[in-house]
Amino acid sequence: xxxxxxxAPCLIFTVKCSVSSCENVSLRQSRIWGPGLKSDFxxxxxxxxxxxxxxxxxxxTTSVGKKIVSALVSPANGDNARIWTEVLDRHxxxxxxxxxxxxxxxxxxxxxxxxxxxxxxxxxxxxxxVYHETCNCPNQTPDQWATSVGCAVTYNQIRLxxxxxxxxNMAKVAREAVERFNNKGHHSICHYKIIDNKIYRKCYxxxxxxxxxMDSILLSLSRKMVLPDTEFFMNLGDWPLEDRLVxxxxxxxxxxxxxxxxxxxxxxxxxxxxITEATLEMMGRVxxxxxxxxxNTGPAWENKTSRAFxxxxxxRRERLDLVVMGRQRPELVDAKLTNMFFFPKDxxxxxxxxxxxxxxDFFKYKYQLxxxxxxxxxxxxxxxSGDAVVMKQDSExxxxxxxxxxxxxxxxxxxxDLSDLLEIVRWAKKNDATMQEVAKxxxxxxxxxxxxASIMCYHVRLLQEYTQLLHSKPKFNKGFELVEQPSxxxxxxxxxxxxxxxxxx
Numbered sequence: 287x288x289x290x291x292x293x294a295p296c297l298i299f300t301v302k303c304s305v306s307s308c309e310n311v312s313l314r315q316s317r318i319w320g321p322g323l324k325s326d327f328x329x330x331x332x333x334x335x336x337x338x339x340x341x342x343x344x345x346x347t348t349s350v351g352k353k354i355v356s357a358l359v360s361p362a363n364g365d366n367a368r369i370w371t372e373v374l375d376r377h378x379x380x381x382x383x384x385x386x387x388x389x390x391x392x393x394x395x396x397x398x399x400x401x402x403x404x405x406x407x408x409x410x411x412x413x414x415x416v417y418h419e420t421c422n423c424p425n426q427t428p429d430q431w432a433t434s435v436g437c438a439v440t441y442n443q444i445r446l447x448x449x450x451x452x453x454x455n456m457a458k459v460a461r462e463a464v465e466r467f468n469n470k471g472h473h474s475i476c477h478y479k480i481i482d483n484k485i486y487r488k489c490y491x492x493x494x495x496x497x498x499x500m501d502s503i504l505l506s507l508s509r510k511m512v513l514p515d516t517e518f519f520m521n522l523g524d525w526p527l528e529d530r531l532v533x534x535x536x537x538x539x540x541x542x543x544x545x546x547x548x549x550x551x552x553x554x555x556x557x558x559x560x561i562t563e564a565t566l567e568m569m570g571r572v573x574x575x576x577x578x579x580x581x582n583t584g585p586a587w588e589n590k591t592s593r594a595f596x597x598x599x600x601x602r603r604e605r606l607d608l609v610v611m612g613r614q615r616p617e618l619v620d621a622k623l624t625n626m627f628f629f630p631k632d633x634x635x636x637x638x639x640x641x642x643x644x645x646x647d648f649f650k651y652k653y654q655l656x657x658x659x660x661x662x663x664x665x666x667x668x669x670x671s672g673d674a675v676v677m678k679q680d681s682e683x684x685x686x687x688x689x690x691x692x693x694x695x696x697x698x699x700x701x702x703d704l705s706d707l708l709e710i711v712r713w714a715k716k717n718d719a720t721m722q723e724v725a726k727x728x729x730x731x732x733x734x735x736x737x738x739a740s741i742m743c744y745h746v747r748l749l750q751e752y753t754q755l756l757h758s759k760p761k762f763n764k765g766f767e768l769v770e771q772p773s774x775x776x777x778x779x780x781x782x783x784x785x786x787x788x789x790x791x
Contacts, residue, residue, distance in 0.1 A: 346379030437743035584649030
């Protein structure tokens, strides 16, 4: 069981493993790696990975029992520290070990064991200051932080989104953006400025509550590094805003940041507020995140139900059509509405509303349906990370990572009207090995590209590259509000980093 304590030693996971399930594992050849074993890896949650290896040198590829791996995280000097840790079994011989600090400390000791015996080079020492999430110690440049976290140099979607913008005059952008998008009841936007690593904003529109998501990521980043002085407009709504085409005759598009893009608009796309919050609040107030799905992938592939599965609300006509399809062909499609807000209720046509179930229970089914809601369905990253094939509706909407994905490789495409769904499900049932391979490809992509580091890296790289396009540095204007750091953010001692004991992990 998980233990939460505020004295050292802290946070022990008990290992329960039969001799027969573990006897072929080589402790020495098994591998432990990941950025969470470095002190300058500053994210809300630290994490690293464990891969069990057989004595013949091959990776263990199946689950070998519940809670096979134990992790102990404690200050090396015996000081008290509030830390919460989890060992997540991915049921394929690999594990995620993640831990979140609720107070800063120094020189952590991390022991990872199998049946009480150390794995690989355990125990590890994280030497130097280890800061908790709300600690305000921006002692790195963005490039230093990016190097320590392992960020990509750039992202294709950023390059595409910024291509129309060469010399951004924010005084002009501000006048036009407020004039065009300050429509009460229709649009909500915020003008953000980062000056001397402080966050300021001025919002326009009636419903601006979603500013809290943009506030949170900017505050988190500014506690870790000194962000470049910059300014931008953030769209707080679901729909992308900038519908101007790039042309030589008409007015130029405005650089507007949004959480969702479309083929008809030119907004600059950021990771959605959903996956960003799941990253910031991991092991906090959210239970669904990119790691939790990897540890809750349902039964083994051969024991999953060979039907297409969907649950959700009635935010698009195709969703209603899907439910009707499922009622007509329940042996192929299990689709039910959980809420109705947009269309009239009709139990005779759509059936009774289904009770909400855990997202993890979705993975009892081999085929997961990703159908647009008001815009793109933001569940897509979590569906990819599970052990199932994502059958995705053709859509004009996209998130920041969609351009990396290949149909028939990472997911299985569906026509927009879902008219080919039944045929595809029938085909899938006869071509199980192909479907399983697509499921593994999607899962691999999510593991490597949608982890917490990747989500925060994307924000940092976008701010860096966008800022280079500004005509001039931002200046403070009256009417802008300072976005305050959490009250406890200064209750920590900021230090310079020391050399790591384990440089390569």
